Amino acid sequence: MNLNDTALSTETAATQDGDYTNKTTKTDLIKADPSIKQNFYDFYLGEHQNMACRRLHFAGSSFGLLGLAKSVKDRSPTPLLKGIAAGYACAWVGHFFFEKNKPASFKFPLKSFASDFRMYSDVLRGNLSLKDRKYDRARKKPAQ
Template sequence: MNTSTPAASATPAPVDPRRFTSFAQFYPFYLTEHANVTCRRLHFAGSTISLLCLVALVVTMNPWWLLAGLVAGYGFAWVGHFGFEKNKPASFKRPLYSFMGDWTMYRDIWAGRVKI
Protein backbone atom coordinates (compact mmCIF):
# COMPACT_ATOMS: atom_id res chain seq x y z
CA MET A 1 0.00 0.00 0.00
CA ASN A 2 1.43 3.39 -1.05
CA THR A 3 0.86 6.00 1.65
CA SER A 4 2.79 8.79 -0.02
CA THR A 5 1.03 11.51 -1.98
CA PRO A 6 2.55 13.24 -4.97
CA ALA A 7 4.02 16.64 -4.17
CA ALA A 8 2.33 18.13 -7.23
CA SER A 9 -1.11 17.44 -5.80
CA ALA A 10 -0.35 19.08 -2.46
CA THR A 11 -1.63 22.63 -2.09
CA PRO A 12 0.81 24.88 -0.26
CA ALA A 13 -0.45 26.29 2.99
CA PRO A 14 -1.30 29.99 2.76
CA VAL A 15 1.31 32.31 4.19
CA ASP A 16 0.19 34.47 7.10
CA PRO A 17 1.72 37.92 6.51
CA ARG A 18 1.77 38.51 10.28
CA ARG A 19 4.68 36.06 10.61
CA PHE A 20 7.17 38.53 9.10
CA THR A 21 9.17 40.50 11.64
CA SER A 22 10.70 43.02 9.25
CA PHE A 23 9.76 44.77 6.05
CA ALA A 24 12.81 43.21 4.37
CA GLN A 25 11.28 39.78 5.04
CA PHE A 26 7.79 40.91 4.04
CA TYR A 27 8.56 42.58 0.68
CA PRO A 28 9.44 39.39 -1.28
CA PHE A 29 6.15 37.89 -0.05
CA TYR A 30 4.38 41.11 -1.05
CA LEU A 31 5.70 40.76 -4.59
CA THR A 32 4.42 37.17 -4.82
CA GLU A 33 0.98 38.50 -3.90
CA HIS A 34 1.23 40.82 -6.94
CA ALA A 35 2.23 38.32 -9.63
CA ASN A 36 -0.63 39.30 -11.96
CA VAL A 37 0.39 42.14 -14.27
CA THR A 38 -3.09 43.68 -14.28
CA CYS A 39 -3.06 43.78 -10.50
CA ARG A 40 0.31 45.57 -10.55
CA ARG A 41 -0.95 48.00 -13.19
CA LEU A 42 -4.01 48.81 -11.09
CA HIS A 43 -1.79 49.38 -8.04
CA PHE A 44 0.39 51.70 -10.10
CA ALA A 45 -2.62 53.64 -11.41
CA GLY A 46 -4.15 53.95 -7.95
CA SER A 47 -0.88 55.13 -6.43
CA THR A 48 -0.39 57.70 -9.19
CA ILE A 49 -3.92 59.05 -8.74
CA SER A 50 -3.34 59.15 -4.97
CA LEU A 51 -0.25 61.29 -5.49
CA LEU A 52 -2.21 63.64 -7.74
CA CYS A 53 -4.89 63.89 -5.04
CA LEU A 54 -2.18 64.71 -2.50
CA VAL A 55 -0.97 67.55 -4.73
CA ALA A 56 -4.58 68.78 -5.09
CA LEU A 57 -4.96 68.63 -1.29
CA VAL A 58 -1.88 70.79 -0.77
CA VAL A 59 -2.84 73.27 -3.49
CA THR A 60 -6.51 73.65 -2.57
CA MET A 61 -6.39 72.78 1.15
CA ASN A 62 -9.66 70.91 0.53
CA PRO A 63 -9.67 67.82 2.79
CA TRP A 64 -11.93 65.91 0.37
CA TRP A 65 -8.80 65.30 -1.73
CA LEU A 66 -7.43 63.17 1.10
CA LEU A 67 -10.51 60.96 0.96
CA ALA A 68 -10.33 60.83 -2.84
CA GLY A 69 -6.68 59.75 -2.65
CA LEU A 70 -7.44 56.96 -0.19
CA VAL A 71 -10.41 55.72 -2.22
CA ALA A 72 -8.37 55.76 -5.44
CA GLY A 73 -5.34 54.04 -3.95
CA TYR A 74 -7.16 51.29 -2.11
CA GLY A 75 -9.99 51.00 -4.63
CA PHE A 76 -7.72 50.28 -7.58
CA ALA A 77 -5.59 47.90 -5.49
CA TRP A 78 -8.57 45.94 -4.19
CA VAL A 79 -10.04 45.58 -7.68
CA GLY A 80 -6.66 44.20 -8.71
CA HIS A 81 -6.60 41.69 -5.87
CA PHE A 82 -10.20 40.50 -5.91
CA GLY A 83 -10.72 40.72 -9.67
CA PHE A 84 -7.40 39.63 -11.13
CA GLU A 85 -4.98 38.30 -8.51
CA LYS A 86 -7.76 36.32 -6.79
CA ASN A 87 -6.34 36.86 -3.30
CA LYS A 88 -7.01 39.03 -0.28
CA PRO A 89 -4.87 42.15 0.09
CA ALA A 90 -2.18 41.76 2.75
CA SER A 91 -3.29 45.16 4.05
CA PHE A 92 -6.02 43.34 5.97
CA LYS A 93 -3.39 41.66 8.18
CA ARG A 94 -0.25 43.84 7.82
CA PRO A 95 -1.47 47.37 7.00
CA LEU A 96 1.80 49.21 7.63
CA TYR A 97 4.02 46.74 5.75
CA SER A 98 1.47 46.63 2.92
CA PHE A 99 1.43 50.43 2.67
CA MET A 100 5.22 50.42 2.60
CA GLY A 101 5.11 47.61 0.01
CA ASP A 102 2.79 49.62 -2.24
CA TRP A 103 5.21 52.52 -2.38
CA THR A 104 8.29 50.32 -2.64
CA MET A 105 6.72 48.47 -5.57
CA TYR A 106 5.72 51.83 -7.09
CA ARG A 107 9.34 52.97 -6.88
CA ASP A 108 10.55 49.63 -8.25
CA ILE A 109 8.16 49.91 -11.21
CA TRP A 110 9.54 53.35 -12.05
CA ALA A 111 13.09 51.98 -11.67
CA GLY A 112 12.33 49.04 -13.98
CA ARG A 113 12.88 46.39 -11.29
CA VAL A 114 9.20 45.35 -11.35
CA LYS A 115 7.55 45.00 -14.75
CA ILE A 116 4.14 46.31 -15.73
Protein backbone atom coordinates (compact mmCIF):
# COMPACT_ATOMS: atom_id res chain seq x y z
CA MET A 1 0.00 0.00 0.00
CA ASN A 2 1.32 3.47 -0.76
CA LEU A 3 0.16 6.96 0.10
CA ASN A 4 -1.93 7.13 -3.07
CA ASP A 5 -4.15 4.37 -1.68
CA THR A 6 -5.04 6.28 1.48
CA ALA A 7 -8.22 7.78 0.07
CA LEU A 8 -9.60 4.27 -0.43
CA SER A 9 -8.58 2.69 2.86
CA THR A 10 -8.86 3.54 6.51
CA GLU A 11 -6.83 2.28 9.43
CA THR A 12 -7.30 2.75 13.13
CA ALA A 13 -4.89 4.73 15.26
CA ALA A 14 -4.82 5.03 19.01
CA THR A 15 -5.40 8.39 20.59
CA GLN A 16 -3.34 9.53 23.59
CA ASP A 17 -5.75 7.88 26.00
CA GLY A 18 -5.81 4.60 24.01
CA ASP A 19 -9.23 5.14 22.40
CA TYR A 20 -9.36 3.19 19.13
CA THR A 21 -12.72 4.44 17.94
CA ASN A 22 -11.37 7.24 15.72
CA LYS A 23 -10.97 6.27 12.05
CA THR A 24 -7.88 7.77 10.47
CA THR A 25 -6.14 7.40 7.15
CA LYS A 26 -2.54 6.34 6.69
CA THR A 27 -1.72 9.99 6.01
CA ASP A 28 -3.01 10.85 9.49
CA LEU A 29 -0.75 8.18 10.97
CA ILE A 30 2.22 9.83 9.31
CA LYS A 31 1.19 13.16 10.82
CA ALA A 32 0.57 11.53 14.22
CA ASP A 33 2.62 12.78 17.11
CA PRO A 34 5.70 10.52 16.99
CA SER A 35 6.20 11.01 20.72
CA ILE A 36 3.22 8.74 21.35
CA LYS A 37 4.60 5.19 21.26
CA GLN A 38 1.49 3.36 20.10
CA ASN A 39 0.81 5.85 17.31
CA PHE A 40 4.35 5.47 16.06
CA TYR A 41 4.17 1.68 16.20
CA ASP A 42 0.85 1.75 14.31
CA PHE A 43 2.53 4.00 11.72
CA TYR A 44 5.50 1.63 11.64
CA LEU A 45 3.28 -1.41 11.07
CA GLY A 46 1.48 0.52 8.35
CA GLU A 47 4.81 0.87 6.58
CA HIS A 48 5.30 -2.93 6.75
CA GLN A 49 2.16 -4.34 5.14
CA ASN A 50 3.92 -6.34 2.43
CA MET A 51 4.76 -9.86 3.63
CA ALA A 52 8.05 -10.02 1.72
CA CYS A 53 9.12 -6.79 3.43
CA ARG A 54 8.19 -8.20 6.84
CA ARG A 55 10.07 -11.42 6.16
CA LEU A 56 13.14 -9.49 5.08
CA HIS A 57 12.94 -7.39 8.25
CA PHE A 58 12.67 -10.53 10.36
CA ALA A 59 15.68 -12.06 8.59
CA GLY A 60 17.65 -8.83 8.92
CA SER A 61 16.93 -8.54 12.64
CA SER A 62 17.98 -12.17 13.03
CA PHE A 63 21.27 -11.43 11.23
CA GLY A 64 21.83 -8.47 13.55
CA LEU A 65 21.19 -10.56 16.66
CA LEU A 66 23.42 -13.37 15.40
CA GLY A 67 26.14 -10.80 14.70
CA LEU A 68 25.76 -9.45 18.22
CA ALA A 69 26.03 -12.93 19.74
CA LYS A 70 29.10 -13.81 17.66
CA SER A 71 30.65 -10.46 18.44
CA VAL A 72 30.29 -11.08 22.18
CA LYS A 73 31.55 -14.66 21.84
CA ASP A 74 34.59 -13.69 19.74
CA ARG A 75 35.15 -10.38 21.54
CA SER A 76 35.35 -8.65 18.19
CA PRO A 77 33.20 -5.85 16.74
CA THR A 78 33.44 -7.22 13.19
CA PRO A 79 30.54 -9.74 13.38
CA LEU A 80 28.29 -7.07 14.90
CA LEU A 81 29.09 -4.62 12.11
CA LYS A 82 28.44 -7.32 9.50
CA GLY A 83 25.16 -8.24 11.21
CA ILE A 84 24.03 -4.61 11.26
CA ALA A 85 24.97 -4.16 7.59
CA ALA A 86 23.13 -7.35 6.60
CA GLY A 87 20.12 -6.33 8.68
CA TYR A 88 19.79 -2.92 7.10
CA ALA A 89 20.43 -4.35 3.62
CA CYS A 90 17.52 -6.78 4.08
CA ALA A 91 15.23 -4.07 5.43
CA TRP A 92 16.03 -1.61 2.68
CA VAL A 93 15.53 -4.20 -0.05
CA GLY A 94 12.15 -4.91 1.53
CA HIS A 95 11.17 -1.27 1.47
CA PHE A 96 12.53 -0.22 -1.91
CA PHE A 97 11.56 -3.31 -3.93
CA PHE A 98 8.52 -4.78 -2.18
CA GLU A 99 6.86 -2.17 0.05
CA LYS A 100 7.85 0.64 -2.36
CA ASN A 101 8.32 3.24 0.36
CA LYS A 102 11.18 4.87 2.25
CA PRO A 103 12.31 3.22 5.47
CA ALA A 104 11.04 5.03 8.57
CA SER A 105 14.62 4.90 9.87
CA PHE A 106 15.47 7.76 7.51
CA LYS A 107 13.35 10.16 9.58
CA PHE A 108 13.07 8.39 12.95
CA PRO A 109 16.17 6.21 13.35
CA LEU A 110 15.89 5.39 17.07
CA LYS A 111 12.13 4.89 17.14
CA SER A 112 12.32 2.76 14.01
CA PHE A 113 15.11 0.63 15.50
CA ALA A 114 13.04 0.06 18.65
CA SER A 115 9.87 -0.60 16.62
CA ASP A 116 11.72 -3.11 14.45
CA PHE A 117 12.56 -5.19 17.50
CA ARG A 118 9.03 -4.76 18.81
CA MET A 119 7.79 -6.09 15.47
CA TYR A 120 10.35 -8.94 15.72
CA SER A 121 9.04 -9.77 19.17
CA ASP A 122 5.42 -9.63 17.96
CA VAL A 123 6.27 -12.11 15.19
CA LEU A 124 7.94 -14.48 17.67
CA ARG A 125 4.94 -14.26 20.03
CA GLY A 126 2.45 -14.85 17.23
CA ASN A 127 0.95 -11.34 17.27
CA LEU A 128 2.14 -10.56 13.73
CA SER A 129 2.05 -12.93 10.81
CA LEU A 130 4.68 -13.43 8.15
CA LYS A 131 2.07 -15.23 6.00
CA ASP A 132 -0.97 -12.94 5.83
CA ARG A 133 -2.05 -9.70 7.54
CA LYS A 134 -5.43 -11.19 8.40
CA TYR A 135 -3.68 -13.16 11.16
CA ASP A 136 -2.19 -10.03 12.79
CA ARG A 137 -3.18 -9.40 16.40
CA ALA A 138 -0.66 -6.67 17.24
CA ARG A 139 -3.07 -3.78 16.62
CA LYS A 140 -6.30 -3.53 18.51
CA LYS A 141 -9.38 -3.69 16.35
CA PRO A 142 -11.77 -0.72 16.51
CA ALA A 143 -15.04 -1.04 18.38
CA GLN A 144 -17.78 -1.84 15.88
